[in-house]
Amino acid sequence: MDGAYRTGPFGRSLAWVTALYLVLPILIVVPVALTDQRFLSLPQEGISFRHFGTVLGSAEWLGSIWQSFTIAVAATVLSVTAGTLCAIGCWRISRRATELVRVLMLLPLIIPSIVYAIGLYRYFGPLGLLDRFLGVAIAHGVTGIPYVVITVSTALAAFDPRLEQAARGMGASLSQTLRWVILPRIAPGIFSGAIFAFIHSWDELVMVLFIASRQVFTLPRRIWDGINENLDPAMAAVAVLLILFTLLLLMADRALRRRSEGG
């Protein structure tokens, strides 16, 4: 013992119970996905991968996965471009007005998506963006901007502004400064923002429920219908695939951060 102050037995057990409460219910979908039965249950006689086969052999599920993926990529490009430039501008100018802009950029995190979704439902009608790839990509892209602004602003906070001034002083244009001085330094922040913006779009359901119906039928939308209409083990298989995919993205994020911190 180093003589430091540690948690008492009550605090420790409550923390353990909470950690189990957070993690175990999510893990329960793994055995359920491997069940040999035709209904939601734990495996009875042995494990079976056929429910994964059902999902991966279904044109509907694969179509939705592909659609969600392409929408998320488009939305991420939009969020990252707009969010990164905005964070850099706010950081360099750093005045009352830009403080306001930064708070404005946080609005999509604060205002519930249901409010935005019903607004979009009316707003996209006359613009012909309902049930269109472009419409969903714009909605997801705009609401993904806050994640990028936050991660890039955090990266910029550790960036020495004199480097930028030196570059400008030596005659670099704004775009040269951005490209050769600022962007390489904040690249890990941008990647983090991109991963979060991607997950945001990939998981988003509320807006999709309102602004998409048949042409655009994303993965969360298909899961939602599945939960409400037929609860079968194929749903659990989808859940497991999604969990694995999220873990993969998070590990990529951690690896990138470690590399940039470790130098």
Place this chain on the structure above:
Amino acid sequence: MSAAGRPGVGWWLLILPAFLLLVAFYIAPIVQVLAISVTEPEPGFGNYERILTSSAVQRVIFTTLRICIITTALALLLGYAIAYAITLARPVARGWWILAVLVPLWISVLVRAFAWVTLLRRQGLVNNALIGAGLIEEPLPLVWNEFGIVVGMVHYMVPFAVLPMLASMREIDPRLLAAARGLGASRGEVFRRVFLPLSMPGVIASGVLVFIFSLGFYITPAILGGGKTLMVAEWISLQILDLIRWGLGTMMATMLVVAILVTLAIFSRVVDLRRIFGAGA
């Protein structure tokens, strides 16, 4: 010419794309929602009168407030325990604790709601296990009611509660705790008289965050409430998609935004908004 001079127009142009996107595709649709609430079905505040006259509207508001308050209290309690454990843990253990908080945070909310349905429904794993063990005869009603909603919502909110509290606990100097112990305080006294008061700013920030997120939460309450217990977000969706009552739906949406902004305004003296969301330095 000083290099640290006034930033040129170019830097302002960098902000422009995000600003225009936000105004054209975020602010405008939301302003439209506010406008519809006072213009449809007829101009005036008729929709808002329903808050005073309609018992259905009042019931939804009270149900939502009750569930949000219970959820916030539980999420704070459980989140505090985790944040406390993380703060005092040794470095290796700390990494694992943080993982237990961050991984659920990023797992799809649909996946988590689905997992709870699998566990809690009538023929679900919990009821089957309890019946199998001979503890109960009839399945317990664990889901499609308020209980199920609270279980799922707290599960979703705990990670959000942990992060601000953790940030504020990390600023507490561990030597203070050791010193208090050394001066003869019991473990309980150290916690009550030193640690807890110092961590209060984080608790308030977490409480505000969890409360405003809970107010407008749609997916988990809709799935785990099973259409029987309606919270505000699901009620709004019902008005718009099924009953085509835009006036009422947008009125409630406006009230939701107002409630959230008022909550933030009240606590803005105590809570630094940008610190909660981690923007800027």
